[in-house]
Amino acid sequence: MSIDVGARLRSVRTTFGMSQRELARRAGVTNGLISLIEQNRVSPSVSSLKKVLDGVPMSLAEFFTLDLSATPQAFFSADDLVELGNPEVSLRLVAAQRPGRQLTLLHERYAAGAATGEEMLAHRGEEAGVVIRGRIELTVGGAARVLGPGEAYYFASQLPHRFRNVGREACEIISACTPPTF
Amino acid sequence: MSIDVGARLRSVRTTFGMSQRELARRAGVTNGLISLIEQNRVSPSVSSLKKVLDGVPMSLAEFFTLDLSATPQAFFSADDLVELGNPEVSLRLVAAQRPGRQLTLLHERYAAGAATGEEMLAHRGEEAGVVIRGRIELTVGGAARVLGPGEAYYFASQLPHRFRNVGREACEIISACTPPTF
DNA sequence: TCATGGTGTTTAGTATTTTAGACAAGAAGG
DNA sequence: CCTTCTTGTCTAAAATACTAAACACCATGA
Numbered sequence: 295m296s297i298d299v300g301a302r303l304r305s306v307r308t309t310f311g312m313s314q315r316e317l318a319r320r321a322g323v324t325n326g327l328i329s330l331i332e333q334n335r336v337s338p339s340v341s342s343l344k345k346v347l348d349g350v351p352m353s354l355a356e357f358f359t360l361d362l363s364a365t366p367q368a369f370f371s372a373d374d375l376v377e378l379g380n381p382e383v384s385l386r387l388v389a390a391q392r393p394g395r396q397l398t399l400l401h402e403r404y405a406a407g408a409a410t411g412e413e414m415l416a417h418r419g420e421e422a423g424v425v426i427r428g429r430i431e432l433t434v435g436g437a438a439r440v441l442g443p444g445e446a447y448y449f450a451s452q453l454p455h456r457f458r459n460v461g462r463e464a465c466e467i468i469s470a471c472t473p474p475t476f
Numbered sequence: 477m478s479i480d481v482g483a484r485l486r487s488v489r490t491t492f493g494m495s496q497r498e499l500a501r502r503a504g505v506t507n508g509l510i511s512l513i514e515q516n517r518v519s520p521s522v523s524s525l526k527k528v529l530d531g532v533p534m535s536l537a538e539f540f541t542l543d544l545s546a547t548p549q550a551f552f553s554a555d556d557l558v559e560l561g562n563p564e565v566s567l568r569l570v571a572a573q574r575p576g577r578q579l580t581l582l583h584e585r586y587a588a589g590a591a592t593g594e595e596m597l598a599h600r601g602e603e604a605g606v607v608i609r610g611r612i613e614l615t616v617g618g619a620a621r622v623l624g625p626g627e628a629y630y631f632a633s634q635l636p637h638r639f640r641n642v643g644r645e646a647c648e649i650i651s652a653c654t655p656p657t658f
Numbered sequence: 659t660c661a662t663g664g665t666g667t668t669t670a671g672t673a674t675t676t677t678a679g680a681c682a683a684g685a686a687g688g
Numbered sequence: 689c690c691t692t693c694t695t696g697t698c699t700a701a702a703a704t705a706c707t708a709a710a711c712a713c714c715a716t717g718a
Contacts, residue, residue: 297536299522314696324677329697336675339705340481341519354479358537496666506707511667518705521675 300334302360303346307332310350321349375401382408383457398471404430404459414454419473422448428465431458451475482516484542485528489514492532503531557583564590565639580653586612586641596636601655604630610647613640 307317307328314332318325323345330336331346338346340354347357379385384403402423414433424446431440433456434449440460441447449455451471459465489499489510496514500507505527512518513528520528522536529539561567566585584605596615606628613622615638616631622642623629631637633653641647 297522297526313694315694324679325696326678326698327676330676333697337521337523339519339521339675340479340525342676343522344479353540355537355540358535358540495664497664506709508667508669508708509706512706515667517668521705524706 297358298334298362299337299343300332302357302362303328303343304332305362306347306350306352306357306360312350317346317349319349321346381405383410398475400467400469400471402457402467402469404428404457404465404467406459406462406464409458410456414456415451416454417451417475419451419471419475420449422446423467423469426466426468428459428463429461430465430467431460432456433458479540480516480544481519481525482514484539484544485510486514487544488529488532488534488539488542494532499528499531501531503528563587565592582649582651582653584639584649584651586610586639586647586649588641588644588646591640592638596638597633598636599633601633601653602631604628605649605651608648608650610641610645611643612647612649613642614638615640 307314310317312320314328315325318328321328323342327336327338327342328346331338331343343357344354347354375386375388376390377384378387378400379402382405384401386401386403388399388401425441425443427443429440429442431438432447433454434447435453435455457467489496494502496510497507500510503510505524509518509520509524510528513520513525525539526536529536557568557570558572559566560569560582561584564587566583568583568585570581570583582605607623607625609625611622611624613620614629615636616629617635617637639649
């Protein structure tokens, strides 16, 4: 068996958030069988596998067509975020590798005194964010304001804008853009 | 098992023109197993089915994705032809149910004295045929001729035309039209 | 008519899957 | 510390898949 039925089934089951016993109950088989299949200790009969997948539910065709490597990841630990910035302005992207992503979600961190640059930024779309630590000066168009923890922003990205940490400590922001710019 | 693994396998095997023994040899299983699977007397393990399909070769994903109903039929027994005419003028269509068919092939049979009707026919496309038994009078535009076995015709279907059996015995014709009118 | 070689099917026995239930480990709450 | 619930794993017994070999049938040809 070059095809890893066990890994496929475990992937499917956990993606749907079921325990072996719950899936077994829905499928009308024993939990032990799910365990054995997932460990590749047995090669299930087609009828058993069909019963199991009916509990998800999922067709045999879907099951064998599944691309395990492309299973969309829903949860990300801090280490999974991809760093796009620099030591002064850290931009950590959520779900960077997700294909067809419609959103850019960033965990931003500005060192004391850091800024997005001398020039104003401008691009398509809209963006918004919430300050979670420190204080940041945000300039949008002709207006500027200093935001602290709990405060937020939302503006059309084509307006020239700029972020600058005017405090003594690092400033952290969670921001979102759409359509994705990274 | 609502999914008919046996029929699928038999369909695949015969499409590839293999006997049970030949497929078994290539797959490294016994011919008896192929037989049992095709009769749905057993539900094979995934590993067995994989071995069998490797002998074709075909992937499990392809196997379960196969649309049996859409398997294009290449051969038709006389009973498979669909009757479109009437007792006087029998029109038996080849591959009637084939989706996306580009051709109408008919086995026509005119009883003695029968005709396609009083009015002349006219439609898009072209048609052609060969007389295989009896004698038929074919009128195309202003011309008419009686054709016997081995003789043939070919004309643009928008020309008004009419078939009439002028002999004492039934007349049979094999005819083709494109684009399909039925 | 008898052999030969092809087909698919069947059967008895063996190997494997599947079940029922016990087991161990971790988490939550008293 | 227990008790209780969950989780996944493991094992003996029952059920089922699989093999090897025989069988029945249909051709073709001597």
